[in-house]
Amino acid sequence: MTWQLFELLLQASLMTIFVSAASISLGLAFAIGLSAMRMSGLAPLVWFARIFISFFRGVPLLVQLLLIFNLLPAIGLSLSSLATALIGLSLCTAAYQAENLRGGFEGVPRGLIESAEMAGLSPVQSFVWIRTPIALRLTFPALVNEAILILKASSLVSVVGMIELTKMAQNLAASTYMPLPIFASAGLIYLAINWIVAIAGRRAEAALPGLPAK
């Protein structure tokens, strides 16, 4: 295991970080949308959200990625590996984040929602300005957790042709015949990234404004 090999792994880990960060952010936006659908009270939207969440939480991410990678070209949509990976990861994390947010939305104090109504906010305004920010604040620790899960899950995007940390480790292991030190180093890099995310998450959690009283 030379420094040169380790440097290649470090470079590839930037792709891991980029794909994960982009998917988490996109997934969060989708998850808020899914939550809005679920709480809209309109049957088709509620059912769409429910089935979406159940499907993406019920099928292994590997199978989802393979399906998206092969299905889209079959129906005439040719996307790059990066786009495929981002779509796959962000749809999957959206389902998990929507499930996390459900608890957050349930935790919004009734009184605040009523006050918003009394102050003349429409249901949409109340959703955007009162309920969503509080739900996000309540579920912040779950978001940090999800970020760590996605950092680890991003190791699967190699199956759609992305070269990130795990794929780079596979390539190097095959060409150098040193799988042991190379996969161990890749593992250490994942561990370090996740450790930093966990600590940053705790710091951010402490710096955020306090939780609303029940």
Place this chain on the structure above:
Amino acid sequence: MSFDFAVILAKGPAILAGLGVTVLIWIAGTLLGAVLGFLVATARRYGGRLADLVLSVPVEVLRGTPFLVQIFLLYFGGPYIGLRLDPVAAGLLGLTLYGAAYYAEIFRAGFQSVPPGHSEAAQCVGLTRFQTILHVQLPEMALLVLPPSMNMAVILLKETALLSLITVPEMTMTVQAIGSQQYAFVEALVVLALVYWALVEFANLLGRLAERRLSAYSA
């Protein structure tokens, strides 16, 4: 582009065989992982500070790295230190270790949730430490530990799909092979996704039933 599911469904027996391997490895890995995780949690709680510190390392490493990297390390790296395992053995060992790390944390939280007064009371009436764990702490933990345990079992079920990447002949590998043979790759993946979806929802249902059953004893 038209889709032809008949050529995939004609391979039903082969798909079922793959499903059988998936379910067997899943159940074996989950049970072994839960037992090992319980032993680790018990050792961490009652084995002194050193055992707690030493055991926290593998738990954190297994929880902080991707399962895919772990099985690659085990399967491709193992032979270099004399650990030559066939795919199924490597897959089962990998799944067990990965599961054990998460179950150890679930049981650790369970131990912490039992009020210390209860175990102190048990010791005051003359129960040994072993009896206290068996008759007081475990029953109190069970209700709390069940939901995350079932959740973890479902996560492990989905992780078994990754074993196809180290050539374990489970469902994902089997159905992909059928898809390429029949020139019906998309159809094969759709069938695969639907079977997993049904299996996961079925496991979730069992989990909810078990919870309801157990919560009858909670009062």
